[in-house]
Amino acid sequence: MSKKPVNNFEKLLDKHHLKKTGPRLQVLTMLSSKTVATSQPDLENIMVDVDRVTLYRILNTFEEKGIIHKVFDLNGTANYAMCSSKCDEDHHHDEHLHFNCTSCKNVYCLDDLELPPITLPNGFKVQGFTLYANGLCPKCNQTSEKK
Amino acid sequence: MSKKPVNNFEKLLDKHHLKKTGPRLQVLTMLSSKTVATSQPDLENIMVDVDRVTLYRILNTFEEKGIIHKVFDLNGTANYAMCSSKCDEDHHHDEHLHFNCTSCKNVYCLDDLELPPITLPNGFKVQGFTLYANGLCPKCNQTSEKK
DNA sequence: TTAAGTGCAAAATCTTTGCAAATGT
């Protein structure tokens, strides 16, 4: 008989038939604690005890399972963030706005924002949208406004 | 006295105080001939006589000067396309829709499409938008429709 | 017990840097 999940992260791993290992729980804890998407290098620096290769594999697995999603920042670096509850293995609900702060470089996932419908020229069959905005996030904007 | 430009590409290089070299003209010819953005690896395969490093440097220079712009595809690979006439050194007009075809992998720059305005939550100061759509391009869509 | 996951070593890529030779003006 299998061990009972003791928290949400363990439940999440259970749900996707993934073993509840230390590195995986660390990744989940890390990503959940942040409101911004985190790059692989950043995660690597934070979780120094986890092998880099393991991190690559965990991030790939999580992305395939729809646990996290990958968003590229202005430099083309992959950043990872927890998926909203609407995501599953078959369909990623990552059609929300991603905001790249040009000052602090953080990537914000603005899940709640309502996006206006966009129509494409005839012939194009759209499967999904990804929308990025860049500029100053509230924190950096505030700082730059101070006299 | 400087050599007279014999075509638009040479004029373009002149305008940005760049020497009219073979590799640079090749890049301009290549990118202009395509309606889709081209990745660095693709360019590399086509222009086999040009050194890879030279290509990197040319693409960087052109991007800085506002001659081409860089767009990342679904895999985070950089793709390059000629800028519209609205681009200059100070301001890139690349806020148009980029379409990634999931079948042929081509990246289309849909310059002409009218984009609806998008409002962000308070505090965010937007400097620019980048919008991607993915799905099937007209060519691939057509093929898949045939019975 | 055993399939899945991890860590290490090493390969394969991708990108940047330094410098001498070549080239445009």
Add this chain to the structure above:
DNA sequence: ACATTTGCAAAGATTTTGCACTTAA
């Protein structure tokens, strides 16, 4: 002639692969 640009070699960085050891179930 001279500053720019190129090509080559080599360094650095990033990502992938193979395999033996470990661990969750």
